[in-house]
Amino acid sequence: MDKTNVVTKSSVAASRKYKKNSQLYEIWRNFRKNKGAVLGLTVLSIIIITSIIANFVIDYETQIIRQVVPERLQRPSWKHPFGTDQYGRDILLRILYGSRYSLSVGIVAVMVSLAIGGVMGVIAGYMGGIIENIIMRSCDVFASIPALLLAICITTAFGANTLILMISVGVASVPAFARVARAAVMTVRDNEYIEAARAAGATRMRIMFTHILPNCMAPIMVQTTMRVGSAIITASSLSFLGLGVPPPAPEWGSMLSEGRSFIRDYSYMTMFPGLAIVITVLAINLIGDGLRDAMDPKLKR
Amino acid sequence: MKDNDLIINIENLIVHYETEEGTVRAVNGIDLKMKKKRSIGLVGETGAGKTTTALAMLRLIPDPPGVIKNGVIVLNGENILDKSVKEMENIRGKDISMIFQDPMTALNPVFTVGEQIAESIMLHEDVSKKEAYERAKELLEMVGISGNRANEYPHQFSGGMRQRAIIAIALACQPKVLIADEPTTALDVTIQAQVLELINDLMEKHETALLMITHDLGVVAEVCDEVAVMYAGRIVEKGSLEDVFNRTKHPYTEGLFNSLPNIKDRKAKLKPIPGLMPDPTNLPIGCAFSPRCPYANDICREQKPVPRWISSTHMVECSAYDDPSFHIARREK
Ligand SMILES: Nc1ncnc2c1ncn2[C@@H]1O[C@H](COP(=O)(O)OP(=O)(O)OP(=O)(O)O)[C@@H](O)[C@H]1O
Numbered sequence: 001m002d003k004t005n006v007v008t009k010s011s012v013a014a015s016r017k018y019k020k021n022s023q024l025y026e027i028w029r030n031f032r033k034n035k036g037a038v039l040g041l042t043v044l045s046i047i048i049i050t051s052i053i054a055n056f057v058i059d060y061e062t063q064i065i066r067q068v069v070p071e072r073l074q075r076p077s078w079k080h081p082f083g084t085d086q087y088g089r090d091i092l093l094r095i096l097y098g099s100r101y102s103l104s105v106g107i108v109a110v111m112v113s114l115a116i117g118g119v120m121g122v123i124a125g126y127m128g129g130i131i132e133n134i135i136m137r138s139c140d141v142f143a144s145i146p147a148l149l150l151a152i153c154i155t156t157a158f159g160a161n162t163l164i165l166m167i168s169v170g171v172a173s174v175p176a177f178a179r180v181a182r183a184a185v186m187t188v189r190d191n192e193y194i195e196a197a198r199a200a201g202a203t204r205m206r207i208m209f210t211h212i213l214p215n216c217m218a219p220i221m222v223q224t225t226m227r228v229g230s231a232i233i234t235a236s237s238l239s240f241l242g243l244g245v246p247p248p249a250p251e252w253g254s255m256l257s258e259g260r261s262f263i264r265d266y267s268y269m270t271m272f273p274g275l276a277i278v279i280t281v282l283a284i285n286l287i288g289d290g291l292r293d294a295m296d297p298k299l300k301r
Numbered sequence: 302m303k304d305n306d307l308i309i310n311i312e313n314l315i316v317h318y319e320t321e322e323g324t325v326r327a328v329n330g331i332d333l334k335m336k337k338k339r340s341i342g343l344v345g346e347t348g349a350g351k352t353t354t355a356l357a358m359l360r361l362i363p364d365p366p367g368v369i370k371n372g373v374i375v376l377n378g379e380n381i382l383d384k385s386v387k388e389m390e391n392i393r394g395k396d397i398s399m400i401f402q403d404p405m406t407a408l409n410p411v412f413t414v415g416e417q418i419a420e421s422i423m424l425h426e427d428v429s430k431k432e433a434y435e436r437a438k439e440l441l442e443m444v445g446i447s448g449n450r451a452n453e454y455p456h457q458f459s460g461g462m463r464q465r466a467i468i469a470i471a472l473a474c475q476p477k478v479l480i481a482d483e484p485t486t487a488l489d490v491t492i493q494a495q496v497l498e499l500i501n502d503l504m505e506k507h508e509t510a511l512l513m514i515t516h517d518l519g520v521v522a523e524v525c526d527e528v529a530v531m532y533a534g535r536i537v538e539k540g541s542l543e544d545v546f547n548r549t550k551h552p553y554t555e556g557l558f559n560s561l562p563n564i565k566d567r568k569a570k571l572k573p574i575p576g577l578m579p580d581p582t583n584l585p586i587g588c589a590f591s592p593r594c595p596y597a598n599d600i601c602r603e604q605k606p607v608p609r610w611i612s613s614t615h616m617v618e619c620s621a622y623d624d625p626s627f628h629i630a631r632r633e634k
């Protein structure tokens with residue numbers, strides 16, 4: 001008797017504590033149940049932490065780009081766990097250091113497309129009519145150009161550097177964001193509380209960005225996460241083609257490209273950067289999947 | 302009644318929804334006057350055009366497909382149908398506000414109740430966030446909710462509390478006109494009575510004019526001074542509470558009363574009005590009620606009835622009264 005009382009009391013206290021942010025808490029609880037998603041989150045956290053630590057413990061001039069001719073093309077050993085490249089640079093250190101490029105390009109590119117595509121989608125979804133048609137049809141036109149091709153066009157036009165790379169990769173996924181945001185807004189905009197906000201005299205801008213947008217965060221967040229993965233792949237592909245982060249910076253895509261001519265005899269030179277890309281993207285996609293499932297209202301009791 | 306008490310004057314309002322299947326004639330020429338501290342009950346079956354009328358007063362008719370075809374809505378001596386979008390945003394919430402039907406969905410789930418009340422203050426008054434929040438707490442107290450629950454989210458409130466919070470939002474800037482679109486249909490009976498009483502009290506206190514939209518004649522009897530009965534986009538009978546309840550003239554109003562259970566005579570059979578409302582895309586040539594009306598004659602079916610003033614307050618729109626000896630079965634009380 002006493003025991004049950006204690007149990008209910010503590011669970012009441014717990015539910016109080018989380019009631020405030022029950023939506024977020026609910027998502028986190030569902031997310032935690034998904035083993036793959038938790039694995040992805042762990043791996044990504046490790047990658048992010050190493051990229052931050054690498055900043056302090058690895059010296060770019062001496063350890064990343066300095067050529068050490070006597071040690072060139074060494075197979076993996078205790079001294080060089082991932083081997084060395086044709087200039088004698090340690091591949092492990094280069095991969096660790098290079099994680100910053102992939103991560104930052106991926107994240108910044110997605111922020112670019114989120115900002116542009118998100119705003120376009122929200123406006124299209126809320127305003128409807130001609131404005132919606134203009135926005136969505138121009139998105140269709142853009143979406144019909146393959147992302148990589150579009151990015152190649154932009155980088156060749158504006159030059160190959162990291163900033164242009166970020167923007168060009170971002171622009172390529174603007175249509176995807178616009179579509180997701182528009183669809184999300186359309187499910188929210190007919191709610192009575194939006195009508196109520198209008199009846200209270202809120203301006204259109206205010207309704208779009210402070211009333212509707214916070215209620216469509218779930219699909220937009222999932223899309224954002226998923227897109228970071230594909231942005232990383234697009235960015236690496238561009239670097240592979242020599243249109244992205246220029247050498248000698250250890251971008252994973254350009255490392256793949258450099259190792260290409262040695263692939264027959266020294267395959268580790270391409271294998272490790274390739275693995276790094278695969279693992280990072282996989283981790284991000286696992287997180288995205290987990291988020292999507294966690295936010296799916298159908299899974300809620 | 303002095304004319305300077307007149308707050309809103311609607312004349313010959315016509316609203317259509319132009320859909321692909323045809324033109325829905327939702328509101329077909331309505332005249333309505335609202336006065337300070339007076340409450341009007343707008344009653345009628347589903348689809349009669351009540352909500353459309355209310356939304357027209359706020360210029361919130363979904364467009365497309367809705368179009369205000371004709372009419373004037375005069376507020377403070379100015380026709381609001383001529384106002385710009387910007388001017389309308391100032392009018393909404395400040396001069397006219399609206400309480401929506403379903404309290405479960407009329408609050409934004411991602412903001413606290415206090416924030417939402419404060420927002421409606423900040424939209425119209427130049428106050429700091431903190432002041433607005435303090436005012437929000439006071440408003441909550443006014444509608445009978447403890448002020449320190451302002452930092453809770455809508456899902457932590459019960460249905461009745463949410464409707465109270467919505468009333469607090471609607472009254473935050475002390476509007477001149479309050480439109481309540483079936484404010485109590487989603488609530489249980491005891492809460493319903495409390496909310497109605499609250500609306501009544503606040504209306505008195507703030508000198509608001511109230512338009513109470515409902516299909517519940519009991520609610521009308523409890524809250525309203527005047528009644529307007531709406532059928533297929535027209536007001537078919539209008540008058541003071543006594544006029545309409547005790548000196549009923551229109552056959553449709555009679556039908557509404559007959560379909561209510563009578564406590565005094567429980568053996569009497571309920572007599573629901575036969576048939577359905579006509580399709581608003583294809584209204585009859587004559588009186589819209591004639592296909593269902595037990596008294597209908599050929600004139601009713603062929604000619605649109607015109608408003609007929611029985612007394613200075615009581616209007617009925619029914620051609621049958623062309624015959625001076627005509628009367629409906631329901632007796633005067
Ligand atoms: N957005 C719309 N598009 C097309 N037709 C509409 C739209 N909104 C309302 N209508 C039509 O207009 C007519 C009047 O609708 P309205 O919502 O005003 O009725 P109501 O009297 O409020 O009914 P209820 O009691 O069910 O709320 C109905 O025939 C309805 O089908």
Ligand SMILES: [Mg+2]
Binds near residue numbers: 351352353482
């Ligand atoms: Mg309605």
